[in-house]
Amino acid sequence: MVGTKNNRRAQMTERLIQDSLIQLLQHQELNEITVTAVCKMADINRGTFYAHYDDVKDCMHTMEQDATKELLAVINEHLHPDSLRAILTGIFEIVKKRHAVTSFILTTDQDFLMHFIATTKREILEHNQSLIGNISAREGQYMFEYYLNGIVGVVRYWLKTDLQESPETLAAFINDWWYRGKPFKAIADLPPESQSNK
Known part of the structure; x- marks a missing residue:
């Protein structure tokens, strides 16, 4: 059960990060968007971002x-x-x-x-x-x-x-x-x- 909860939490975090990137893409080119900007939009820290994605x-x-x-x-x-x-x-x-x-x-x-x-x-x-x-x-x-x-x-x-x-x-x-x-x-x-x- 704990593993399931953790997996669901990870999926929710990934979806939050992805949704934040999508929002930023409405106004910026991909190569202009930084990890910091995504983290700010998602209201997470950089460590959380890097736990899921390289960049x-x-x-x-x-x-x-x-x-x-x-x-x-x-x-x-x-x-x-x-x-x-x-x-x-x-x-x-x-x-x-x-x-x-x-x-x-x-x-x-x-x-x-x-x-x-x-x-x-x-x-x-x-x-x-x-x-x-x-x-x-x-x-x-x-x-x-x-x-x-x-x-x-x-x-x-x-x-x-x-x-x-x-x-x-x-x-x-x-x-x-x-x-x-x-x-x-x-x-x-x-x-x-x-x-x-x-």
Whole structure:
């Protein structure tokens, strides 16, 4: 029981430190933030900080790893071929939950989010062959890159505009755009997903 309490206390302290760093990131660049500033924001001493992290960058790296683990967990939950919308919803939920961290990551690592959205490639290129027109493998790859960069652009705009839509709504937008647009055959004649489910 004591070990559990201590572990919970350590987790609470780490969360406090992380939240304080996130607050500081709203106004400063990462390389401008000092351990002293984080400690002051969190109302802890430097010894407490160093008991959990080597420095500010180590704290940020830990948050990035945590976000990565959550994103991978979402993807592993949705391996069914028809789960594109579910995967995107899960990814967007993590982006929203950790928006300060993901916003920072997206400004420093252009490919971070692409790595996770790229996991939907199987659903797009392998499991929708009956809907894809007569395009070459090369064109199919261009098609996917177009899709991938488009989603990342949408997420950037979503973050920039204060996450006005829910993760479910954003995923529904993209799902609808993709399956009702070129290069899918006759898809424009299909009713919207919301109507077909009625």
